[in-house]
Amino acid sequence: MNIRRIGAAAAAVSLALGLSACGSDDGGDGGNQLKVGIKFDQPGLGLKEGNEYTGFDVDVARYIAEKLGTAEDDIEWIQAPSAQRETLLETGQVDMIVATYSITDSRKEKVGFAGPYFIAGQDLLVRADDDSITGPDSLDGKRLCSVTGSTSAQTVKEQVPGVNLQEFGTYSECVSALVSNAVDALTTDDTILAGYASQDQYQGQLKVVGAPFTEERYGVGIAKGDTEKCEQINEAIREMISDGSWDTAVEENLGAAGFTPGEGNPPEPDACA
Ligand code: GLU
Numbered sequence: 001m002n003i004r005r006i007g008a009a010a011a012a013v014s015l016a017l018g019l020s021a022c023g024s025d026d027g028g029d030g031g032n033q034l035k036v037g038i039k040f041d042q043p044g045l046g047l048k049e050g051n052e053y054t055g056f057d058v059d060v061a062r063y064i065a066e067k068l069g070t071a072e073d074d075i076e077w078i079q080a081p082s083a084q085r086e087t088l089l090e091t092g093q094v095d096m097i098v099a100t101y102s103i104t105d106s107r108k109e110k111v112g113f114a115g116p117y118f119i120a121g122q123d124l125l126v127r128a129d130d131d132s133i134t135g136p137d138s139l140d141g142k143r144l145c146s147v148t149g150s151t152s153a154q155t156v157k158e159q160v161p162g163v164n165l166q167e168f169g170t171y172s173e174c175v176s177a178l179v180s181n182a183v184d185a186l187t188t189d190d191t192i193l194a195g196y197a198s199q200d201q202y203q204g205q206l207k208v209v210g211a212p213f214t215e216e217r218y219g220v221g222i223a224k225g226d227t228e229k230c231e232q233i234n235e236a237i238r239e240m241i242s243d244g245s246w247d248t249a250v251e252e253n254l255g256a257a258g259f260t261p262g263e264g265n266p267p268e269p270d271a272c273a
Contacts, residue, residue: 034070036061037080037088037097037221041172044195044253045100053077056191057218059249060117060240061098064220067236068229081169083149086110089221096233097221100189102151103270112226113219114233114272117240119264120189121212122152125178125197128207133185135211136160145174145183152188155214171196179205189216191259198257212262230272241266 038057039046045055058077065075080088080099088094089111100120103113126133133142136159144160146153148167156163166183168174174186175196186193190212197206220233240246246266254261 032068032070033074033076034065034068034096035076035078035094036065037078037085037094037099039081039099039170040079041170042100042192042195043199044257044259045191046098048077048079054253056118056249056253057098057100059245059253060220060237061096063240063245063249064096064098064233064236067239068232081149082147083169085149085221089223092223095222096229099221100192100216101219101221102216103219104151107221108224110224112222112224112230112272113270114222114230115219115237115269116217116267117220117237117246117269118191118218119262119267120191120216120218121262122155122187122214122216123190123193123212124209125175125186125188125193125206126184126209127178127181128205130184134209136213139163139185142184143182145177145186146188147171147174150188151214151216156187159213175202175206190262191254194254194257194259215264217267227272234269234272237269 038053038061040048042055046057047055062072062075078094080094080097085097085099085101086107089097103116124133132138136156139160143164143166144156145166145168146156148169153165153167157165166177171186171188171192174183177183178186179202190208193208196202197208222229222233250261
């Protein structure tokens with residue numbers, strides 16, 4: 001175990017005991033440590049480049065963290081792939097998840113959600129020269145890619161029975177497969193797809209079909225039953241929307257991809273159960 005992990009373990013113990021982080025040895029600045037799960041490979045939403053973390057989800061997480069009393073330097077960013085999000089929360093490896101995480105009834109059996117803070121919709125990403133795919137109805141005989149543990153994979157299996165679906169661990173793996181002709185389309189949220197389509201390295205090669213067929217309500221994942229934390233986060237989301245920070249974050253992170261939020265945005269958070 002290296003020093004960092006010992007520090008993290010000490011922080012986890014002091015949190016578990018309900019002690020403040022003051023006097024712990026993990027940095028010595030007396031801050032409130034927060035472990036936040038994000039995506040590391042979704043440009044515009046959650047992206048890690050070296051030690052830089054950018055994206056709309058990252059900005060939402062930073063805003064909430066500040067309202068919860070955590071300085072930016074006291075946030076520990078942890079990769080939260082789609083299929084691992086519930087487990088990361090259930091085992092306390094993260095305190096909250098802001099990672100294009102749709103609120104669903106089946107996930108609510110294991111974890112809690114604040115929000116929603118954004119409404120997205122499932123869509124399709126195809127090669128720029130492909131006019132044969134216009135929506136879920138035109139996927140017969142096509143090779144489709146999505147991610148294990150996502151609502152995207154589940155929905156497409158339900159809506160297009162018998163679809164030829166390849167499931168990877170991350171969406172960036174699907175993008176590589178699409179560009180190299182190993183699959184014909186990638187399906188997930190329009191936000192995520194817009195981010196990939198606008199990346200310099202794929203300029204002119206990819207396009208979003210632009211006909212969303214689900215409603216994805218992005219929530220902030222927290223431990224199940226933590227109503228107090230849920231209320232605090234909902235309050236932070238309302239403030240982020242009312243003081244203009246939400247608009248700024250959308251523009252700064254998704255504007256370059258030409259993405260504008262669809263109907264229902266910005267949303268009003270659900271009541272905390
Ligand atoms: N929002 C969908 C979900 O939570 C798809 C995006 C993702 O996998 O992060 O499953």
